[in-house]
Amino acid sequence: MAKPEYETHEHDVIVIGAGGAGLCAAIAAAEAGVSVGLICKSLLGKAHTVMAEGGIAAAMGNVWPEDNWQVHFRDTMRGGKMLNNWRMAQLHAQEAPDRVLELERFGALFDRTKDGLISQRDFGGHRYARLAHVGDRTGLEMIRTLQYHAIHQGIDVYMECKVERLIKDGDRVTGAFGYWRNTGQFVLFKAKAVVLATGGIGKAWKITSNSWEYTGDGHSAALWAGADLIDMEFVQFHPTGMVWPPSVRGILVTESVRGDGGTLKNKDGERFMFNYIPEFFKGETADNIDEAERWYADKKNNRRTPDLLPRDEVARAINSEVKARRGSPHGGVFLDIFSRRSPDYIRKRLPSMYHQFKELANVDITKEPMEVGPTCHYVMGGVRVEADSTAATVQGLYAAGEVAGGMHGSNRLGGNSLSDLLVFGRRAGMHAALYAKNFGGQLVADSGQVESIARTMLEPFNRSGGENPYAIQADLQETMQTLVGIIRNEAELKEALKRIEVLKERAKKVRVEGGRVYNPGWHVALDLASLLTVAECSALAALERKESRGGHTRDDHPYADDEWGKLNVVLRMRDGRVWVSREPLPEMPPELKVLFQERK
């Protein structure tokens, strides 16, 4: 067989992924004076960040002066059921306000307070109104601002370019190999440091708010390169996705609807969330409607409405209501803001929700309730990183944003994702640049490795028989949806793993029609490898953790277990298979532990 051809680009730092984290990393690395390549699977500005709606959590204290990083840190840790990497949560809470202000200096126009400062809105699990926002299109503002800032920083942008594998020289990562979607031609990036900012894995589930891009590329590439993954059992099912019509099932309905006064109701009109307040959050959650209603205006003397419990709690509650046949006609529950806020307020605060329901579901949310139900939204788990530097456990590799694990523990609070991207995206860029500057020896990318990857990538074209890649993807999504969903148990997880093995075999025989130019069938076929890997990782970790916590609920182990609360499930690949181990969490220093002892 002829040697596969490929072009080569060389940079000090390459950043894979151009959502919020990737753009921040690229900007920070360029600022540090190194040469930067930014690689994105879609066109620039289309990454998943663009879909984020609610806002950026940051204790700026513009609306509630009582707010500060300690309160935000505490909320984040409690939201993650204390499984978070404490240092990441601390850095995040401390640095988020500065990052929001930096975004403003880059040109972002947030909604304002009466004093002309950045306005902040309520969200689940946050003690104070804390989310800097622009209506319900905060992610769009964020990615556009970063994108237009980045293009003036001398960064080389490689659009519609998909990275398949990382390249290693001995123990260190020295580049990445992939293909141009436009032409199907191969491309090698040689780099002293690689930042992964590839987002999540939600496309492994059937009902998801995630786009085609979210196939766990970074998670898998890191694992295959020998890096550790942690917390892969924790998958966030956002409580409110659209449920009707079928074609829009899973599309996100922002938590801002509840932050801005919307409430959840069952078919009897009951505000059922009052029946689902867990012991852990009793102290801070209103147990009656009157107090919950007073809370919107007076947070000092009232406890938060249970509509705004952390997402894992709300998703499980909705799941239970639907199972108990108290759901809405199409298998969700009702989300009502029309009876509680004026049409003008709704259109001003939630313009894209108004538009989305009107256009896609024929529902006017200023006149009638929405039907909503859980949708796979976010993976808490990811590449194990060193908190301050975002360095993975393999030299030369960094990870930020959803692809990194630890920051959110077992459950992420709404709004903490965008701030995570800003804080750790920047840190990843800075530290990758620093590492690149101190890089010793020659930058080597072994052509043997590269050619072998290229040959594997072309195999689907050369098979005569074989399966349609879309069918395998659909079967995997069905498997994960039914067997590794919101509620899990040992038998189902084992069954899922068995089916994933079968799917892996089928994927080896996948066949692609047509040529290499912009061929989505081929793209899906190639993405199957990473999608199957992350699905397996998630199921393996879920089988390992014999307790229920955050985004991992086992009906055969229904309670949180203190011993498990001290452990991460770690996955690593050795000799071609994934090994599972339990390792202790980093221990929080006493001065931070104090924050959890006081009754606030």
Place this chain on the structure above:
Amino acid sequence: MQTFTMQVFRGQGRQGDFREYKVIADEGMVVLDVIHRIQATQAPDLACRWNCKAGKCGSCSAEVNGKPRLMCMTRMDTFPPGETISVAPIRTFPLIRDLVTDVSYNYVKAKQVPPLRLKPPDPDGKYRMMQEDVDRPQEFHKCIECFLCQDVCHVIRDHEELKPAFSGPRFFIKAAGLDMHPLDTQDRTEWIRSQGGIGLCNITKCCTEVCPEHIHITDNGIIPMKERMADNFDPVVWLLRKFRGGRKEPA
């Protein structure tokens, strides 16, 4: 459930033609769902761009029955039963394959718009902006860069020779948003004239009509910008220039 006859453009480079597919559409389906169904069951290599499927990312622009639309926001039940529906790539940009076009022109133009240049902050180090001052530029920040306005712009569509000196409606509102930013101090006059080429726009409002975000591109963006250019117009300088034989910059 209903069976639709779809005419989907298939081709690569300069060649291509419509091909017919029969597809069953479920309740609530949009054109993008139908395209995905064709991919999954009949033509796995059918090329199209998409991401969010909710009108937020601006990736799935196409011409549906000749009209520039987002495929993800075009419901199948808006077409009369029995009607054949055509889906073609946006016509203004060079074809890559099937429904995917080369939109790199827009990314070149994006880079040319002079960026924000900030005022110094207030004495306490903070920036303050009032909501009423932010409302106007926020309208332009809604842009999802679907490039449908660029697709229908007559200058870009029909005048290849003018493209180097014309940036199109997307970047007029980008510049307008920056100009209206309460903290901006950048002068974009020269850009608007030389690279923006706003003088070439004859306000037919086609861009505004196709904007899926309903941004008032012409009324709120282009016209005020044209008016500002006219305000900057100095008849004495104009006369001098005439006599000196078209020198660009006055002495």
